Amino acid sequence: xxxxxxxxxxxxxxxxxxxxxxxxxxxxxxxxxxxxxxxxxxxxxxxxxxxxxxxxxxxxxxxxxxxxxxxxxxxxxxxxxxxxxxxxxxxxxxxxxxxxxxxxxxxxxxxxxxxxxxxxxxxxxxxxxxxxxxxxxxxxxxxxxxxxxxxxxxxxxxxxxxxxxxxxxxxxxxxxxxxxxxxxxxxxxxxxxxxxxxxxxxxxxxxxxxxxxxxxxxxxxxxxxxxxxxxxxxxxxxxxxxxxxx
Amino acid sequence: xxxxxxxxxxxxxxxxxxxxxxxxxxxxxxxxxxxxxxxxxxxxxxxxxxxxxxxxxxxxxxxxxxxxxxxxxxxxxxxxxxxxxxxxxxxxxxxxxxxxxxxxxxxxxxxxxxxxxxxxxxxxxxxxxxxxxxxxxxxxxxxxxxxxxxxxxxxxxxxxxxxxxxxxxxxxxxxxxxxxxxxxxxxxxxxxxxxxxxxxxxxxxxxxxxxxxxxxxxxxxxxx
Numbered sequence: 001x002x003x004x005x006x007x008x009x010x011x012x013x014x015x016x017x018x019x020x021x022x023x024x025x026x027x028x029x030x031x032x033x034x035x036x037x038x039x040x041x042x043x044x045x046x047x048x049x050x051x052x053x054x055x056x057x058x059x060x061x062x063x064x065x066x067x068x069x070x071x072x073x074x075x076x077x078x079x080x081x082x083x084x085x086x087x088x089x090x091x092x093x094x095x096x097x098x099x100x101x102x103x104x105x106x107x108x109x110x111x112x113x114x115x116x117x118x119x120x121x122x123x124x125x126x127x128x129x130x131x132x133x134x135x136x137x138x139x140x141x142x143x144x145x146x147x148x149x150x151x152x153x154x155x156x157x158x159x160x161x162x163x164x165x166x167x168x169x170x171x172x173x174x175x176x177x178x179x180x181x182x183x184x185x186x187x188x189x190x191x192x193x194x195x196x197x198x199x200x201x202x203x204x205x206x207x208x209x210x211x212x213x214x215x216x217x218x219x220x221x222x223x224x225x226x227x228x229x230x231x232x233x234x235x236x237x238x239x240x241x242x243x244x245x246x
Numbered sequence: 247x248x249x250x251x252x253x254x255x256x257x258x259x260x261x262x263x264x265x266x267x268x269x270x271x272x273x274x275x276x277x278x279x280x281x282x283x284x285x286x287x288x289x290x291x292x293x294x295x296x297x298x299x300x301x302x303x304x305x306x307x308x309x310x311x312x313x314x315x316x317x318x319x320x321x322x323x324x325x326x327x328x329x330x331x332x333x334x335x336x337x338x339x340x341x342x343x344x345x346x347x348x349x350x351x352x353x354x355x356x357x358x359x360x361x362x363x364x365x366x367x368x369x370x371x372x373x374x375x376x377x378x379x380x381x382x383x384x385x386x387x388x389x390x391x392x393x394x395x396x397x398x399x400x401x402x403x404x405x406x407x408x409x410x411x412x413x414x415x416x417x418x419x420x421x422x423x424x425x426x427x428x429x430x431x432x433x434x435x436x437x438x439x440x441x442x443x444x445x446x447x448x449x450x451x452x453x454x455x456x457x458x459x460x461x462x463x464x465x466x467x468x469x470x
Contacts, residue, residue: 026297026298026316026318026334027316027320028313028316028320029297029313029314029315029316029320030314052334053296053297053318053379053380054320058320078377078378078379078380079377079378079379080375080377081372081375081376081377083276083377085367085370088370089370094372097372097375098371098372098373100373104375106375106376106377106378107378108378108379108380108381108382108383109296109334109338109378109379109380109383110334110337110338110341110342110380110382110383111382111383113334113335113337113338114335114338116335117335128342129342129386129387130342130382130383130385130386131378131382131386132386132416132417133361133414133416133417133418134365134382134413134414134415134416134417135366135374135413135414136378136382141374141375141378142374142375143372143373143374143375145373145374148374177314187331188314189299189312189314189315189325189331190295190297190298190299190314190315190316190317190331191314192298192331192332192333192334193297193298193333193334194333194334195333196333196334196335197333197334197335224333240313241313243311243313243316243320243322244311244322
């Protein structure tokens, strides 16, 4: 099987306006920045970007391009806002969230990870304890008031749990260190984070890999994401950036 | 409001580190909790980081910085002998599944029942959204939850309150509070003042703490 695609156009083919796209990465680590750049250039609009923990804060120039082009309708994240309120207040993303022009839906990080895992594993929903006793237990957390949905809860073994549904994105953009043409992937250090579970979750997973190796070159016991979860593989150069500037 | 001079942030972190036993798995949040790691070097304590790392090393600088290696606060860290990496679901299985022995977090407010608020600052004016991050999962799965914070806010108002005015992160989860002025244990009867900053009196601590404090029979000065 050969899932390699020759360029970013082929990698992102089929992504249309209104798509829900999972974006791998945790702040600066493991963000598929070249696919994000290509997505900005493609110009598709009305997108829901399903994140895990702030990959857009770690890919500032790509986020700025999405905002300039008016491509984002909604962001799902556990940590989508700048830590510093001052910095955040000056940034167009937070300004658009404040004005209700972009919806921001927030979940506890582990719950969000589990929502992607459920989508990948064919589990429609499950009861999770994170958020019990907080606003999370009452409604979905979003800046758009009319979209706040009442939550279902159940006390299990004395613990209040919240019914959480699987989150199945149309596409996932993930970043791996090595991959082979069949879509088997290996990640480097903490750049794995949400990439594996998002690859499992999406209908179409597109992986950018820094090293494209031949089938059989990855140690079979050490593959992190088996190729069955991946549809397209694009070889990209390693880009370096200064994480301390974030 | 009166504001007392107390321990610097690094020393609050030192006091927290003394409460962590050897052979523990520990998760440290952003802020003062991160500083606890400086006092754990050489100790048989393993740091778990939400991003997917066990045996998180010290903060990396200069040529040691690796863009693929950060902690959950987006700070570059070092790999050490025995470091393990894993994906986010496995990381939160450790957290939610009760495998982490001690969790240390910061907070805007804590109340006498052990409820705490850390994720949404209403004054930011963001219509009910904030950064939850891993805080609620960590609280849900915590075996022992410590809060490390300044005793009062910048304006001198108490952060240890009768009722939270900020939205809660979790309820009845906090075991101990470490501040620049005191060490307080949350017990079923309320808040037990166990240690105070040298030179301050119980009345001083009470004057910057909203709920009525219970005083430990063996109350002592904070020992480092």
